[in-house]
Amino acid sequence: MRKRQPKTRTGGQPKTYTRLTHPLVRDSRDEPLRRASWAEALDRTARSLARNRGAFGLFSCSRATNEMNFVAQKFARVVMGTNNVDSCNRTCHAPSVAGLSAAFGSGGGTSSYAEVEHTDVIVMWGSNARFAHPIFFQHVLKGIRNGARMYAVDPRRTSTAEWAESWLGLNVGTDIAMAHAIGREIIHAGLTNTAFVERATTGFEEYRALVEPWTPSLAEKVTGVPARAIRELAHAYARAERAQLCWTLGITEHHNGTDNVRALINLALLTGHVGRYGSGLQPLRGQNNVQGGGDMGAIPNRLPGFQDLLDADVRLKFESAWDTALDPHYGMTLTEMFEAMEDGSLRAVYCIGENPAQSEADSEQAVRRLKELDFLVVQDIFLTRTAELADVVLPATAGWAETEGTTTNSERRVQRVRHAVTPPGEAREDIDILCDLASRLGRPFAYADAEAVWNELRALSPDHHGMTYARLEEHQGIQWPCPSTDRLEPPYLHGRLWEKDPQARGRPAPFGIVQHDPPVDLTDESYPLRLTTGRRLDSYNTGVQSGGFPSPLRRGESIELSPEDAERYGVAAGERVQVTSRRGSVVAPVRVDPALRPGLAFMTFHFPDEVDTNRLTIEANCPIAGTAEFKASAIRIEKLPVVTYVR
Ligand SMILES: Nc1nc2c(c(=O)[nH]1)N[C@H]1C(S)=C(S)[C@@H](COP(=O)(O)OP(=O)(O)OC[C@H]3O[C@@H](n4cnc5c(=O)[nH]c(N)nc54)[C@H](O)[C@@H]3O)O[C@H]1N2
Ligand SMILES: Nc1nc2c(c(=O)[nH]1)N[C@H]1C(S)=C(S)[C@@H](COP(=O)(O)OP(=O)(O)OC[C@H]3O[C@@H](n4cnc5c(=O)[nH]c(N)nc54)[C@H](O)[C@@H]3O)O[C@H]1N2
Numbered sequence: 001m002r003k004r005q006p007k008t009r010t011g012g013q014p015k016t017y018t019r020l021t022h023p024l025v026r027d028s029r030d031e032p033l034r035r036a037s038w039a040e041a042l043d044r045t046a047r048s049l050a051r052n053r054g055a056f057g058l059f060s061c062s063r064a065t066n067e068m069n070f071v072a073q074k075f076a077r078v079v080m081g082t083n084n085v086d087s088c089n090r091t092c093h094a095p096s097v098a099g100l101s102a103a104f105g106s107g108g109g110t111s112s113y114a115e116v117e118h119t120d121v122i123v124m125w126g127s128n129a130r131f132a133h134p135i136f137f138q139h140v141l142k143g144i145r146n147g148a149r150m151y152a153v154d155p156r157r158t159s160t161a162e163w164a165e166s167w168l169g170l171n172v173g174t175d176i177a178m179a180h181a182i183g184r185e186i187i188h189a190g191l192t193n194t195a196f197v198e199r200a201t202t203g204f205e206e207y208r209a210l211v212e213p214w215t216p217s218l219a220e221k222v223t224g225v226p227a228r229a230i231r232e233l234a235h236a237y238a239r240a241e242r243a244q245l246c247w248t249l250g251i252t253e254h255h256n257g258t259d260n261v262r263a264l265i266n267l268a269l270l271t272g273h274v275g276r277y278g279s280g281l282q283p284l285r286g287q288n289n290v291q292g293g294g295d296m297g298a299i300p301n302r303l304p305g306f307q308d309l310l311d312a313d314v315r316l317k318f319e320s321a322w323d324t325a326l327d328p329h330y331g332m333t334l335t336e337m338f339e340a341m342e343d344g345s346l347r348a349v350y351c352i353g354e355n356p357a358q359s360e361a362d363s364e365q366a367v368r369r370l371k372e373l374d375f376l377v378v379q380d381i382f383l384t385r386t387a388e389l390a391d392v393v394l395p396a397t398a399g400w401a402e403t404e405g406t407t408t409n410s411e412r413r414v415q416r417v418r419h420a421v422t423p424p425g426e427a428r429e430d431i432d433i434l435c436d437l438a439s440r441l442g443r444p445f446a447y448a449d450a451e452a453v454w455n456e457l458r459a460l461s462p463d464h465h466g467m468t469y470a471r472l473e474e475h476q477g478i479q480w481p482c483p484s485t486d487r488l489e490p491p492y493l494h495g496r497l498w499e500k501d502p503q504a505r506g507r508p509a510p511f512g513i514v515q516h517d518p519p520v521d522l523t524d525e526s527y528p529l530r531l532t533t534g535r536r537l538d539s540y541n542t543g544v545q546s547g548g549f550p551s552p553l554r555r556g557e558s559i560e561l562s563p564e565d566a567e568r569y570g571v572a573a574g575e576r577v578q579v580t581s582r583r584g585s586v587v588a589p590v591r592v593d594p595a596l597r598p599g600l601a602f603m604t605f606h607f608p609d610e611v612d613t614n615r616l617t618i619e620a621n622c623p624i625a626g627t628a629e630f631k632a633s634a635i636r637i638e639k640l641p642v643v644t645y646v647r
């Protein structure tokens with residue numbers, strides 16, 4: 001007889017996913033998926049989508065090419081008549097896009113990677129680039145070798161922070177307090193770049209009043225970082241000739257992510273560290289083509305070329321090119337689509353290369369909502385947990401190495417990807433599948449190849465106009481904006497802010513008036529620990545693409561605790577604990593990590609088949625960007641008895 005074990009599996013090898021090689025369909029919700037022909041799977045999909053016009057949403061894939069994202073958003077808008085199209089940008093950098101757009105009118109990171117090698121101060125804020133952006137981090141290391149000083153602002157002493165001159169280990173969700181204190185210190189020390197502030201910004205007086213209460217000692221109380229360290233960072237950043245401020249999810253994955261981003265942008269406005277070579281703002285993007293997916297219009301509020309859907313002239317241009325009437329209202333974000341599943345106003349979802357059953361906050365709720373849909377079609381390269389819930393599963397070729405096209409990285413550089421490997425079985429290209437469905441739904445569009453899609457985009461998007469495939473090849477990638485076919489633009493954005501002529505300078509950048517606002521999921525006696533979640537070098541997101549092969553680096557999920565908390569709870573490394581939040585509960589082995597301060601715990605979401613971390617996280621969304629507060633849950637842990645097996 002075996003003693004009762006908690007339901008969740010722990011430890012062991014991560015689940016292995018095998019490539020999808022043929023379509024699958026389910027005859028009814030109670031039956032398992034079975035093999036089907038392409039004709040049957042596509043007919044079934046077309047019929048079900050036609051039935052759900054007006055209640056349809058599309059999730060597009062940020063692992064796939066620009067061309068695929070262009071065709072996917074066109075499918076939603078032209079074939080299904082809806083702007084309900086979104087992607088994983090919603091779960092990560094939508095606040096960066098919203099914050100940068102509000103300040104500068106454009107959502108892209110302002111600098112190029114090379115600039116970090118030629119700068120004096122690098123601030124890595126809520127970013128573990130050593131693990132999550134290792135290529136960019138090579139440029140950072142070169143910068144440090146060239147004499148740049150790096151500061152890391154992160155609750156954990158991460159692998160990135162190990163390279164920093166100073167680590168500011170702040171409490172989760174206190175970034176605005178920290179940024180305001182830095183701003184105040186810069187103002188009080190007389191280090192404001194007054195000429196830049198006067199010429200290129202608005203709202204400085206309001207900002208000054210906003211930050212005035214944030215003395216370094218008040219900030220120390222709120223953030224847990226010594227006032228001295230906050231002052232030091234303020235002085236280093238403001239005095240630097242050139243400085244790069246980089247951030248990622250430690251800033252954006254909060255219920256007030258856009259406000260966090262605005263608070264950081266304020267520091268660049270105060271010092272003039274934007275719009276010049278070596279000085280800028282870098283939100284290091286997430287999936288390899290999440291920048292491109294947004295640029296291609298696979299978001300509910302922008303048409304391709306990041307052109308505003310509410311602009312009537314822009315709409316007219318697309319309407320005449322596509323011979324269709326576009327819905328003049330913004331569509332639903334991914335977050336809103338999940339809410340609309342709850343009230344029944346969204347009934348059919350076409351999910352391309354996303355695994356929301358395991359990546360959404362409060363995943364139990366997400367799975368329930370997906371199960372209640374009238375129709376779910378998943379198009380992926382693996383049979384994911386989301387695909388297991390689908391009515392139809394369509395096998396795609398991988399955007400990387402099996403497909404021709406382009407992708408766009410965090411520095412806005414568009415680069416070619418090529419078909420180098422033969423796709424398995426009956427897998428078809430994402431674009432090909434979308435075009436086939438469009439025909440079945442009576443709005444055919446066909447493209448001879450990926451380049452034909454790209455040229456359609458180039459004709460409609462001024463920022464991409466000058467990037468022919470031949471030029472992309474010649475220059476080994478080109479950054480947008482690239483309006484002209486015979487010229488390249490500077491590698492950084494917003495140089496206009498430095499123009500003397502007000503006409504050339506254009507709209508000034510407003511300071512963001514934002515308040516400190518702690519995490520929604522409060523810690524208390526029942527849930528005394530703060531859980532933050534994130535990444536490791538060895539694994540990728542929900543593990544679908546990284547779990548399938550053995551790696552000596554990979555050690556499965558664990559809950560990481562500070563040595564002090566391990567002692568307080570009487571748990572040792574390798575022992576298992578029940579981890580419970582206000583949403584759900586999982587079992588995980590303990591790992592003791594001195595990089596954590598007491599009161600803080602860390603988990604990844606890389607092994608959801610073994611430990612489903614997102615059962616714990618909270619769906620508290622940023623009202624502007626729709627991003628959930630993945631970075632702050634309140635939990636408790638209980639030690640579990642060691643499992644013994646009795647004959
Ligand atoms: N190896 C690997 N690389 C990846 C990925 C992967 O899964 N594996 N995923 C890709 C994707 S989709 C993305 S979006 C990026 C994400 O890249 P990152 O954002 O760098 O990765 P995370 O580990 O999620 O979070 C970064 C840091 O935020 C810190 N943090 C948590 N809460 C706070 C807070 O309140 N304030 C501050 N200042 N910091 C906080 C965490 O301690 C963590 O070190 O990585 C991409 N690259
Ligand atoms: N707890 C917690 N949860 C998080 C986060 C966190 O920090 N903490 N971060 C959030 C973030 S930033 C992100 S981006 C999301 C990631 O969430 P998801 O995007 O849902 O997760 P992935 O595992 O990256 O799934 C990508 C899918 O694309 C498929 N795919 C790859 N290439 C192709 C292709 O060319 N075509 C097609 N059709 N499919 C393809 C892969 O097989 C895989 O199933 O997770 C979010 N969830």
Ligand SMILES: [Mo]
Nearest residue numbers: 088092286287
């Ligand atoms: Mo992401």
